[in-house]
Amino acid sequence: MAVFIQSRREALRLLSATAAVSIVPPAWGAKGTTIRTVSGSIPASSFGFVLPHEHVMVDFIGAQKTNRSRWNPDDVVAVMQPYLLAAKQRGVRGFVDCTPAYLARDPLVLKKLALGTGLHILTNTGYYGDAKGLYLPPSVQNETATRIAARWLAEWENGIEDTGVRPGFVKIRVDGLAVAPTRMSEMDDKLLTAAAMVNNKTNSAVICHSPGPSGLSAALRFAAKGGDPGKFVVAHCDDNGVDLNQQIAVAGSWVSIDAIGRKTEAEHLSIVMPILQKSPRQLLISMDSGWYHVGEPGGGKIYDFNALSDRFLPALRRAGVTAAEINRLTVENPARVFAL
Numbered sequence: 001m002a003v004f005i006q007s008r009r010e011a012l013r014l015l016s017a018t019a020a021v022s023i024v025p026p027a028w029g030a031k032g033t034t035i036r037t038v039s040g041s042i043p044a045s046s047f048g049f050v051l052p053h054e055h056v057m058v059d060f061i062g063a064q065k066t067n068r069s070r071w072n073p074d075d076v077v078a079v080m081q082p083y084l085l086a087a088k089q090r091g092v093r094g095f096v097d098c099t100p101a102y103l104a105r106d107p108l109v110l111k112k113l114a115l116g117t118g119l120h121i122l123t124n125t126g127y128y129g130d131a132k133g134l135y136l137p138p139s140v141q142n143e144t145a146t147r148i149a150a151r152w153l154a155e156w157e158n159g160i161e162d163t164g165v166r167p168g169f170v171k172i173r174v175d176g177l178a179v180a181p182t183r184m185s186e187m188d189d190k191l192l193t194a195a196a197m198v199n200n201k202t203n204s205a206v207i208c209h210s211p212g213p214s215g216l217s218a219a220l221r222f223a224a225k226g227g228d229p230g231k232f233v234v235a236h237c238d239d240n241g242v243d244l245n246q247q248i249a250v251a252g253s254w255v256s257i258d259a260i261g262r263k264t265e266a267e268h269l270s271i272v273m274p275i276l277q278k279s280p281r282q283l284l285i286s287m288d289s290g291w292y293h294v295g296e297p298g299g300g301k302i303y304d305f306n307a308l309s310d311r312f313l314p315a316l317r318r319a320g321v322t323a324a325e326i327n328r329l330t331v332e333n334p335a336r337v338f339a340l
């Protein structure tokens, strides 16, 4: 049984706790050992090969117009299930759905897909802020971080809306100021503060959509607000460049290279290898794929979840990455970051 240490803080806590007594690995169910899927909790050791950033469905019409009447859940399940099964055939066991509230997060669709495929599927709480505020109801814009965190924690405890499905992580988006992406807007700051509050109470991972320099600022801000940097995932780091990604890792957070399949294998190798060599325990890879587009007939063009298994993992092997290193990247790292 693997014992994962979540953070420097936890390492210190473990050290002081074990100073006087012998080291006893925590039982499953203790902190850091369970993953919360849409179908309930599982041991982190059963999570398996995980795609840590994907989307079953997305609706980009905006918070004021999106609602459940805009899609037929059965149609979404019928269209998307074969894609999930194709991923499963390739060895995938865990699927982290990163579609947030007000962009067609539908826990019941995910639950049906989990039942139909046997995959461990996660959904999220949190808000997708953006500079124009398109994906948040105006009422949220004026709320305090504490009020926002209380709503996310209510979902965490009681489930999302009336579905009874509980989220397994927090998903946010912050952009930084339009004129200075390394500086956080008031809304960004509230979302990061609320995420830190929820992380403190639940040990949940926080995935933050924030490509470019705002990602590092977000990670630092989250930690300054008391969040555990070892649970903070900066999403969409593919075009950040080696230095910025290294700084995110040095800050103690996760670098998520999640557009595998959208560049050549050689291009993505040049992005992934430097992180793999210096900070292998802070790297996640995924495809940001799928996307049943609400509003388009049959969900429009769907992107499969196969590029990572079919093309990129073989490219890593050809580049000399060992089976153990690939296992750490695709199995151990996701288990560590999503374990509660």
Ligand SMILES: [Zn+2]
Binding pocket: 053, 054, 055, 098, 288
């Ligand atoms: Zn995404």
